[in-house]
Amino acid sequence: MSIYKKRTKQFNESYLSIKKRHKVLGILRVLAFCGIIYSFYLFMRQENYYLLLITGGILIFFLVLLRLHVSMTWKLEYQRALKDINKDEEEFLEDDVREFDGGKEFEVQNHPYSFDLDVFGERSLFQYLNRTASYNGAKKLADLLNEQLLPNEIIENQEAVKELSQKLDWRHKILAYNKMSKIDRSTFDYLKKWSESDVKLVSKKSMYAAYILPGLLLLSVVLYFIESHLIWGYLVSLFFSLNLVLSIMKVKQIQQELSGADKIHETVENYASIFKKIEKESFQSKKMIELVDVLQNKDFRSSKEFKVLSSHFEKLNTVANIFVNVVFNGFWQFHVHSLNSLLIWKKKNAKYVMLSVEVVAEIEALNSLANFSYNNRKYTFPNLSVKQEMSFKDLGHPLINTTKRVCNDIDFRDQRFVILTGSNMSGKSTFLRTVGINLVLANIGAPICATGATFISLPLFVSMRLTDSLEDSESYFYAEVKRLKEIVESVAIQPCFVLLDEILRGTNSDDKQSGTIGVIKKLIHQKTYGLIATHDLEVCEVANDYPDIVVNKCFEVAFVEDELVFDYKIQDGICKNKNATFIMKKMQIID
Structure with missing residues (x-):
């Protein structure tokens, strides 16, 4: 039995086991939700505050189940990705089935050699080598095949490919993360455009208002509970409305930062996971050590900072949520603070974004060559x-x-x-x-x-x-x-x-x-x-x-x-x- 067949079987068993637990969690979530509705209904009918406590307890249990379900969903997709990776390699070696992109978009007809040698397209060299899962990873591999490296760069690549070829499990995990990230061309272009765009911080006046008005609102609420005077009620309404209006005025700037990118926070968080996986691995080759050093810059640790960036994007993405928009902005100008935090991060760290992303792309390309070397162990490094x-x-x-x-x-x-x-x-x-x-x-x-x-x-x-x-x-x-x-x-x-x-x-x-x-x-x-x-x-x-x-x-x-x-x-x-x-x-x- 080939190594890929064994690994396919192993990951398929893990996938089925997690799928069963995932299904059980789904059922428990539905039951917990029904329990919340039913216990709250009983509370409304009987006005028994013990039932309200029970409702709160079930709600907490539901939120825990929700978090577990999200985690289990990720694990399920991860095991599926690993299973599919090994299945593809098994079919490729045994039946020459090539379910890999041929890179037709990178073909250049007037190139000195790539068009004549069928480097790109169906049944091409690129398709044979390609084990990338992101657009920029594929582009980096295409650039490698289209360009002439210096002699020292060739030797450095050889050393890196030799080292990576022995890290089968690590290579597959990086590929699985990239498959789950779904980093297509539009996502890559968005990150590039966003990181290179000018930064216009939220004005000091707006930030003063974002702190003072919520403070005055809180004071008005406290005074209203102390003394239920009509004036405090009016002030609560006034400050709540002002907070909401000032937050809505920033929606256009928020949309410009997001530029319609769908779930960009998930992509950025997946990048953070990939960076962490790379940073934790030990390497001996010069090329890989240099790539890891880029991610562990003393001023910017990619895995940590991309986690922070993901959080900023996630908060801004809630701008389309009516509940968050009204309640959170009305009380705290939530999106003004979120926008300001993102822009401060961007001003300080934007220059590192594409550097980090390109490291992953280069490792994807090197992993493709390492996979080629692993599958053809009788080949020689010239x-x-x-x-x-x-x-x-x-x-x-x-x-x-x-x-x-x-x-x-x-x-x-x-x-x-x-x-x-x-x-x-x-x-x-x-x-x-x-x-x-x-x-x-x-x-x-x-x-x-x-x-x-x-x-x-x-x-x-x-x-x-x-x-x-x-x-x-x-x-x-x-x-x-x-x-x-x-x-x-x-x-x-x-x-x-x-x-x-x-x-x-x-x-x-x-x-x-x-x-x-x-x-x-x-x-x-x-x-x-x-x-x-x-x-x-x-x-x-x-x-x-x-x-x-x-x-x-x-x-x-x-x-x-x-x-x-x-x-x-x-x-x-x-x-x-x-x-x-x-x-x-x-x-x-x-x-």
């Missing part, structure tokens, strides 16, 4: 080369099922540029994607699908699946030329790794051949590493002119008993067998 060497042993595509995956060695130490030939369907494009996807993983500090690897951190450029653009009146050929221009300009500035698949398909064969050779020569004159796949065997002659830089590799196809047989193993040299005519005859397209 060594970052200090001698400008690059090689991969048993390199495979991580998104291809292990039963179908074919791994190959590829070495760029002696020659840094490979011309790859092969017949149709022999595996050229898949191999280019294999190299590209693993370089993307290596460049973010994740393990790669190989048994050994050394790599150089280089900007990656890919030209594989460009499209024409009707909107920009741009042909496929022009789109491809623009990409090639971008690549040539980039390699002139710094060394890059380039993957090109059958370039210049939008022109005639002579232009294509001479253009391809020209591009290769332009690239290799710079410190360029890479592969180019082509059907033009004449292109391979470039290796004869630059034997120290360019090498020919190929994928071959065998004809066995009138059938094509592919082994998808890379070989030295230029391919010899062709299959286009064979396939067309086989399909009776030609004679």
Whole structure:
């Protein structure tokens, strides 16, 4: 039984046990509520003050049950989240069911490599890695996959991913908290906008009134009970009305602070719980220690301060409650005091809000990579080369099922540029994607699908699946030329790794051949590493002119008993067998 299956069973049993107790508490709540109504009804009929005491006792019992029910509801949702997390992983590993967001919204068609390598979308690398539950966590993972990290950042990420991969239970708890928080894009945008907006404190005059008028109201009430004179009754009504009017005048400012955010206090409180979970965990890697230090700033302890912020938001959210609005504001200007407390907190601490939120997002992204590492313990963390060497042993595509995956060695130490030939369907494009996807993983500090690897951190450029653009009146050929221009300009500035698949398909064969050779020569004159796949065997002659830089590799196809047989193993040299005519005859397209 897999670890995920065991954990799914364990959390399902806990969930069912809590669900039974949750149901019992629900029944007791209903009975207690009925008891309150019935005992108060008897008191009204019999005017027996013992019945009033009984009513009060049942009311206290009901409030205790209510609090227990809220706590039990949270525990129930927490166990459900943990159960679902492990169930998803179990189905993912056993049946390749991917119930994870593919990050289509983060796709950029003109990106140097992500669109060509299917980094985002259905069945993409992002979907394979993604174990985030918040919008900003997903965005942080997308940013990682889209950006080029510095060598020291790659090493720090590797250390953090190695450490987090061993903390399965902790990672799942963080993910469960995030799932329950439901931090979507609108919530994230609200917090960002709120923390960056200007702070206009409640005026001193308003605060003086918020203390003096309730004080005068209390004095009037006391005097009315001492001496039931009509004047004190009028004063009670007057001060109550003034408190209420002054509070209502602040409703617009309160609504501006809330900006229509639904139950924002719950989101903030969940963040506080996540911060506490992170702060209490012990870490050894530099990256994780630095992230925890952000949350434990001497001027701002995130778990504590977000708890306070949640309380402020919760109080302001009651502005829509008629009972609280009338009674609490009438006696104490409750919402004026609540607004002032929030604004004072905001003025002092708003700058820390997004810093803390981004820590959780970064940990979500790192946890995704750690989950990938845990699920693929045979993968290797590539060594970052200090001698400008690059090689991969048993390199495979991580998104291809292990039963179908074919791994190959590829070495760029002696020659840094490979011309790859092969017949149709022999595996050229898949191999280019294999190299590209693993370089993307290596460049973010994740393990790669190989048994050994050394790599150089280089900007990656890919030209594989460009499209024409009707909107920009741009042909496929022009789109491809623009990409090639971008690549040539980039390699002139710094060394890059380039993957090109059958370039210049939008022109005639002579232009294509001479253009391809020209591009290769332009690239290799710079410190360029890479592969180019082509059907033009004449292109391979470039290796004869630059034997120290360019090498020919190929994928071959065998004809066995009138059938094509592919082994998808890379070989030295230029391919010899062709299959286009064979396939067309086989399909009776030609004679």
